[in-house]
Amino acid sequence: MNAAPRQDSGPPSLGAAVAGLYALLPSEFTAARNALAAEAGKAGDKELAKRIKALPKPSTAAWLVNLLADRRREDLDQVLELGAALREAQEDLDQKQLRRLSTERQRLLRAIVREARDLAAELDHPVSESLAAEAEQTLWAAMTDPSAADAVASGQLLRSLAASGWEEVDLDGAVADPESVPHGAGSGAGSRPASGGARAPKDKSGTADTAAARRRQAEARRAVRKAQAELEEASDGEQQAQEALDAAQRDVDESAGRRDELTDEIDELRERIRQLEREVAAVDRRSGKLERERDNARRIARSARRTAEKARQKLADAQDAADGGT
DSSP, rough: OOOOOOTTBHHHHHHHHHHHHHSSHHHHHHHHHHHHHHHHHTTOHHHHHHHHHHHOOHHHHHHHHHHHHHHHHHHHHHHHHHHHHHHHHHHOOHHHHHHHHHHHHHHHHHHHHHHHHHHHHTOOOOHOOOOOOHHHHHHHHHOOOOHHHHHHTTTBBOOOOOOOTTTTOOOOOOOOOOOGOOTTTTTTSSSSOOOSSSOOOOOOOHHHHHHHHHHHHHHHHHHHHHHHHHHHHHHHHHHHHHHHHHHHHHHHHHHHHHHHHHHHHHHHHHHHHHHHHHHHHHHHHHHHHHHHHHHHHHHHHHHHHHHHHHHHHHHHHHHHHHHOOO
C-alpha cells in the first residue's frame, strides 16, 4: 500500500496524517506514524507531533473496513446507502420493504466482506473468518446508525463496531480523529453527527424543530403507506368479490341453461310417449281384429275337421261293406 502522504511545504496536518496512516497495512502503521510525528517535531510543531504520536494502531477488523473505504469506496458506499434505505423502512414501519432490503443486506454484506478478504490476501495480509465476521458486524452497525456510517466512511476506524437493534452505536474511541469525520458522508441522508467520543452539542431549538419536522414527515409517510396498503387491500377485496360474483353468475347461467335443456328433453319425451301411445292403441286395435279372425278361423277349422272326420268314417264304412260283399 502507499506510504503516508508527505508535504513538501512542511509537516502534514493531523487530518492528512490520519488519512494516510489508516490506509496503510497494519505492519506499516507504527513506523509511518513515528516518522510523521518526528517530522512534525522537527518542524517545531510539538503539539502536532504529540497528537500524531498518540494515534493508535487500528485493530485488524477495523483495518479491513478501512481498506474498503480506501480501495473499494463505491462498494462501501453501496452498503451505506442500503443502510439508509433500511433505516427509513424501519422508521416507516414498512415490513414488506424491510424484508426485501434485509435479504439484499445479507447478500451485499457477504459479498463485500468476501471481497475485503480477497483484497487483504492480495496484500499479503490475510485475515481469519472470525475477524472477517467482526468486520461484517461493523458494517452492519454502520447500516443501523448514520453516525456509525459516517465513522466507517471516514476510513479511520480504530476498533470494530457492534449494533444493538436500531439503537445508536457506541462510537467512543472508535475513530482516530473525530473532528475530521464529515457528517453525512456515509449516512446516505442527513442525520446525527458522528464522533469518536461524546456527541457534539447541538442547537436545541433547531434540533427540536428538525426532529419535529422529521416526525411529521415520518407520520405523513406512514399515513400514506397505510392508506396505500388499505387501498391495495380494498382493491384486492373488490377484485375477489367481483370474481366470486362472476363465478356465481356463471353457475346460475349454466344451471338455467341445463334446466332449459332438460325441459326441452321432457317435452320431446312427452311427445314421444303420446306417439307411442297412439301406436300402442293402433296395435291393440289390430290385435283385436286379428284375434277375432283367429277365433273365426279356429271355428272353421274345427268344423272342417268334423266334416273330414265324418267323410273318413263314411269312406271306411263303405270300404268295410264292399269287402264283406265279396
